[in-house]
Amino acid sequence: MTDLPAPLDPADDQTGAPYGRHAGQPLLPAVTDSPAPTPMTVTEYPVSFTGRADEYFRIWIVNVALTIVTLGIYLPWARVRTRQYFYGHAWVDGQNFEYRANPVALLRGYVIVGGLFLGYSLATQFQKYWIAVPLLLIYVGLYPWLVRQSLRFQAANTVHRGLRFGFMGSLRDSYVAYGAANILGSIGGIFALPWAWFMQRRYQLNHLEYGTARGKFRGDVAPFYVIALTAVGVGVGLGIVLLIPLAAVLFGSMNWNPDTFGDGDPTTLIVLFAVAYVAFILLYTVLWQYARAAIMAYVLNHGELGGVIRTRATFRPWTLVWIGVTNTLATVFTLGLATPWAAIRRTKYVLEGIQVRAIAPLDDFAAGASQQPSALGEAATELLDIQVGF
Numbered sequence: 001m002t003d004l005p006a007p008l009d010p011a012d013d014q015t016g017a018p019y020g021r022h023a024g025q026p027l028l029p030a031v032t033d034s035p036a037p038t039p040m041t042v043t044e045y046p047v048s049f050t051g052r053a054d055e056y057f058r059i060w061i062v063n064v065a066l067t068i069v070t071l072g073i074y075l076p077w078a079r080v081r082t083r084q085y086f087y088g089h090a091w092v093d094g095q096n097f098e099y100r101a102n103p104v105a106l107l108r109g110y111v112i113v114g115g116l117f118l119g120y121s122l123a124t125q126f127q128k129y130w131i132a133v134p135l136l137l138i139y140v141g142l143y144p145w146l147v148r149q150s151l152r153f154q155a156a157n158t159v160h161r162g163l164r165f166g167f168m169g170s171l172r173d174s175y176v177a178y179g180a181a182n183i184l185g186s187i188g189g190i191f192a193l194p195w196a197w198f199m200q201r202r203y204q205l206n207h208l209e210y211g212t213a214r215g216k217f218r219g220d221v222a223p224f225y226v227i228a229l230t231a232v233g234v235g236v237g238l239g240i241v242l243l244i245p246l247a248a249v250l251f252g253s254m255n256w257n258p259d260t261f262g263d264g265d266p267t268t269l270i271v272l273f274a275v276a277y278v279a280f281i282l283l284y285t286v287l288w289q290y291a292r293a294a295i296m297a298y299v300l301n302h303g304e305l306g307g308v309i310r311t312r313a314t315f316r317p318w319t320l321v322w323i324g325v326t327n328t329l330a331t332v333f334t335l336g337l338a339t340p341w342a343a344i345r346r347t348k349y350v351l352e353g354i355q356v357r358a359i360a361p362l363d364d365f366a367a368g369a370s371q372q373p374s375a376l377g378e379a380a381t382e383l384l385d386i387q388v389g390f
Helices: 053-069 075-088 103-125 129-156 171-191 193-206 222-253 266-301 317-333 339-351 376-383
Strands: 043-046 090-092 095-099 158-160 163-167 208-210 213-217 303-305 309-313 354-358
Touching: 053 075, 053 339, 075 090, 075 095, 075 103, 103 129, 129 158, 129 163, 129 171, 171 193, 171 222, 193 208, 193 213, 193 222, 193 266, 222 266, 266 303, 266 309, 266 317, 317 339
Parallel strands: none
Antiparallel strands: 043 354, 090 095, 095 158, 158 163, 163 208, 208 213, 213 303, 303 309, 309 354
């Protein structure tokens, strides 16, 4: 029996060869049975928006006039016409989107939700709490179901290249994302609210379908906390900047003196508190717009469809905030007449800051079966201002 030689010590090898390879032996390429992977070709399709403010103004003014004349009955038709205009002017790969909702189906949902909301308002106004409280509890209990119905209705009526989108989220997951998460977010504030945002966006994307392709959210919860903390930090900083001059004026009006404190001009105090209140509302609006814009950009940058399509957002959240603030000012100073211009301006900036990236032709998706869900959830999101978008 021959003794095996002792293993080489790397420090003794003066050739510089890697440990385990004989000196002077050429480095041969590894022999594998599988062929070298072929690099994938990624095709980028920019999203474009061709809507114009003057065109949409004519649609908008007719919608407003007919809604007023018909005492609100025309509202579902106005909603469908508006969405058809915006969807029809959004283009990807030479094909525009379509919105195919039935206004009559929307009208039934509007009548039910509007009737319940009117009953709740009258009950609270006349202090009939034995009616108002059950209606409020019904709304809270049905909220996740309404959100799910709205998502299904919006997806089923969105068409691109003749193929409908779909949404197959379960009711149980909706109660987790929009029931339990909202409750914990309300209680936990900044500690739980970003987690609720994450759960809701994941619910929306993971159950989105386009033909046979399934959506997927590749994001994590940590960036939602970064967005929330950024908003809070900016809010605290701007709050301090605004409070310092207000406090200076307040103490100046009171002739700051411990013996005479409280003898200031009441009119000045009312004006100061009014200014502080308006500043708080504006600050809250700005920060909320930033949070929504930043979340939308993050979700778009981490969305995937069928494993072959991803989206990329290049718009800037703070630019979107600036557009929102100036749009609001323009709408207020023109008594609402700038509403169409503001809507076109914001939509154009957002959509033209999105790219669709695919490693397969967009025509490769086979049509899947689509359903026509109830429009009740869509009516609720419209009338009760439920936020279900990005």
